[in-house]
Amino acid sequence: MNIGLFTDTYFPQVSGVATSIKTLRDQLEKQGHQVYIFTTTDPKVDTNVYERNIFRFTSVPFVSFTDRRIAVSGFIRAAQLAKELNLDIVHTQTEFSLGWMGKFVAKSLKIPLIHTYHTMYEDYLHYVANGKLLKPYHVKQMTRAFCYHIDGIVAPSERVLDTIEGYGINVPIRVIPTGVNLEQYQKPNKRKQWREKLGYDESSPILLSLSRLAYEKNIQEVIDSFPAILKEVPNAQLLIVGDGPARTSLENQVHDLHLEDSVQFTGEINNDHVYGFYQLADLFVSASDTESQGLTYIEALASNLKVVAKSGPYTDELLDDISLGKVFNTEDQLVAAIKDYIEHPDAYNDPAPREKKLYEISADYFGKQVVDYYSSAISTHTDLELDEDSE
Numbered sequence: 001m002n003i004g005l006f007t008d009t010y011f012p013q014v015s016g017v018a019t020s021i022k023t024l025r026d027q028l029e030k031q032g033h034q035v036y037i038f039t040t041t042d043p044k045v046d047t048n049v050y051e052r053n054i055f056r057f058t059s060v061p062f063v064s065f066t067d068r069r070i071a072v073s074g075f076i077r078a079a080q081l082a083k084e085l086n087l088d089i090v091h092t093q094t095e096f097s098l099g100w101m102g103k104f105v106a107k108s109l110k111i112p113l114i115h116t117y118h119t120m121y122e123d124y125l126h127y128v129a130n131g132k133l134l135k136p137y138h139v140k141q142m143t144r145a146f147c148y149h150i151d152g153i154v155a156p157s158e159r160v161l162d163t164i165e166g167y168g169i170n171v172p173i174r175v176i177p178t179g180v181n182l183e184q185y186q187k188p189n190k191r192k193q194w195r196e197k198l199g200y201d202e203s204s205p206i207l208l209s210l211s212r213l214a215y216e217k218n219i220q221e222v223i224d225s226f227p228a229i230l231k232e233v234p235n236a237q238l239l240i241v242g243d244g245p246a247r248t249s250l251e252n253q254v255h256d257l258h259l260e261d262s263v264q265f266t267g268e269i270n271n272d273h274v275y276g277f278y279q280l281a282d283l284f285v286s287a288s289d290t291e292s293q294g295l296t297y298i299e300a301l302a303s304n305l306k307v308v309a310k311s312g313p314y315t316d317e318l319l320d321d322i323s324l325g326k327v328f329n330t331e332d333q334l335v336a337a338i339k340d341y342i343e344h345p346d347a348y349n350d351p352a353p354r355e356k357k358l359y360e361i362s363a364d365y366f367g368k369q370v371v372d373y374y375s376s377a378i379s380t381h382t383d384l385e386l387d388e389d390s391e
Contacts, residue, residue, distance in 0.1 A: 004090045089111055155173050177293065301354065
């Protein structure tokens with residue numbers, strides 16, 4: 001198949017969506033398909049450098065998300081390119097500019113369109129005019145408008161499925177969790193070397209937070225709880241990996257709580273080095289309550305780390321066995337879970353739930369499920385075209 005992926009977000013931008021699309025592209029190509037990325041320009045990308053099968057369209061920073069971009073032109077050019085490439089299917093990854101471009105292309109070429117609903121926008125309304133301009137009703141209407149006349153939706157989790165169905169959208173939906181390239185997180189263990197680079201000794205229990213430093217990730221709750229954690233695990237260290245708009249606020253919070261000796265910020269890191277931060281840690285910890293497809297949780301599990309995460313529809317489903325992790329609602333529950341895992345590192349090591357979960361979240365399985373959905377959509381779309389022609 002010749003497949004067009006349409007996205008406002010792609011590398012070098014750092015996000016779970018960009019990682020998901022890169023994983024999908026790799027898996028589709030691994031199966032012998034041709035994949036073409038239609039995305040936005042980016043100031044970090046040299047326009048003179050060739051990017052294989054990537055087409056970038058003139059864009060500007062998005063309001064309130066200045067590190068995300070919106071294309072401002074290129075619909076006709078995209079349709080011409082898609083025709084020349086003989087696309088068999090369009091797979092959109094955004095409800096904004098490139099998403100509508102993908103819809104235009106699919107309609108122009110009379111080919112099927114599958115859409116992945118990545119983002120739970122109701123969790124992000126505070127970014128626009130402090131939540132005073134857009135309401136959940138507007139998200140529902142926007143989503144219904146975009147999903148009108150498409151062939152299918154990929155929901156990365158049951159939480160996303162429930163949300164879409166709650167909007168009253170009558171489109172075929174499949175739950176296909178975004179996969180992880182397990183090999184990337186199962187490299188030879190260099191835990192000691194990674195710890196030495198960051199100034200940690202082998203005896204320090206390291207709690208890892210790895211994400212974009214955005215307010216909705218709720219890292220401030222973990223920091224607030226850290227004095228209580230230190231009372232139970234006195235030599236614990238919190239390593240916060242990533243960058244984003246909340247970083248200054250989080251650093252000030254650490255300073256105000258006098259936690260500078262126990263909390264370290266790395267800033268943005270090279271994606272190729274992410275595996276090393278999982279290797280050096282003892283636990284992955286997150287208080288985010290906005291996750292619809294927490295790729296970092298999956299990466300942690302792939303790295304043989306247990307996860308302590310805020311209870312929610314996604315995490316409750318993912319962490320359904322104590323050998324994978326625990327969820328919490330209160331600070332006491334968070335502290336108790338961390339203490340239990342740190343003090344009993346080998347107590348919950350049943351391999352069966354992890355092996356089952358890792359297969360379900362593997363990149364290979366992810367790619368196979370998506371291709372199966374493409375084939376089904378193409379077959380159904382062709383049948384509908386034939387029915388229309390015969391009328």
